[in-house]
Amino acid sequence: MALLDQHDIYSLPVYSHDGPDKIVNIVNTFDLLDYLQSNGNRNLSAPIEAVMTLDTDRESYRIFEADRHDTLKPTLEAFSTNVHYALVIDYHANPKPTAVxxxxxxxxxxxxxxxxxxxxDLDASIEQIGLLDNKSPLVTVTEAQTALEAFAIMNDTxxxxxxxxxxxxxICTNLRAFDSSLVAASKxxxxxxxxTEFLAELTSTTLKPVTCRPSTSLREVIDGVVASRTHHVWVVDDQDQAQQVVSLTDLIRIFRQAH
Structure with a gap:
């Protein structure tokens, strides 16, 4: 947790006991938060392997290995299937990952x-380029629900x-598992x-969510993601009601089709 806060990141690779050059998992703040919430567990001196989930559907286990001499295409294909990390390896010189x-x-x-x-066309709307096609119903929580209930919904889905x-x-705010302050302070x-009270008390980040409309250009959505350091842009209608979400995976699927 100290390393995450120190470097302002939300995930760290975990190396194998048996092979010091082998990364077996990438633990993120969501895993830490889930661990700390489980049965009120506050044992911060436990080894990091206690946090590693056995659920292979979790993003911590969705890791792609990329040859640094290869093109970006295989990595884009992996990222478009909801893989979030790629270990970059130079198979010709050093099998140890050189970057994530x-x-x-x-x-x-x-x-x-x-x-x-x-x-x-980056100036086309996200609706025109099909970013909102074939999407699952948006999962939301209400401001009246507790943070514990909200995290349970996130965990279940x-x-x-x-x-x-x-x-x-x-949309009045959004709950993100990547805010390290939530992990450190959750009780x-x-x-x-x-x-909303939970977020106001524990996080120093802005509570204002990043939103767009179906008519918003792809360029504006990309710029909003980068400027706000977020992974999700919420799509609202003319009455500002929540309708859908554009994720990093959605963006990369569009990039891959154009690459």
Missing amino acids: LTQTDIVRYVARHPESLHGL NLTSVPVIDRDGK LDVLAKPV
Whole structure:
């Protein structure tokens, strides 16, 4: 937890006991938060392997290995299937991973080098390019629900972020498992508070969610993701009611089609 806060990151690789060059898991703040909430567990001196989940559907186990001499195409294909991390390995020189490439790295690169996507009109709306097609219903929590209930919903649906809506269906904030301050400070008595009170008390990050409309351009969504350091942009209608979400995986699927 100290390393996450120190470097302002939300995940760290875990190396195998048997092979010091083999990464077996990438533990993130969601895993830590889940561990700390389980039965009120506050044993911060436990080895990190206590946090490692055996659930292979969790993103911690969805790791792709990429040859640093290969093209980006295989990594984009993996990232478009909801893999969030790629271990970059030089198989010709050193089998030990030299870097961890993330979905965020790809989106940041596109923001800096929009010319890299030759077949994609970044000024077209997200609705026009199909970013909202064939989406599952949006999972939300209400401002009246407790933080514990909200995290339980996220855990059950395997989501790392959910919008918090008010009685009118408008998004008032969002709950993200990637805020390290939530992990460090979470206590069962605080988790019993309504989610908005929980966030106001424990996080120093802005409570304002990043939103867009179906008519928003792809370029604006990408810029919003990078500027806000978020993984999700919530799509609202003309009445500002929550409708859908655009995730990093959604963006990379579009990038892959144009690459």
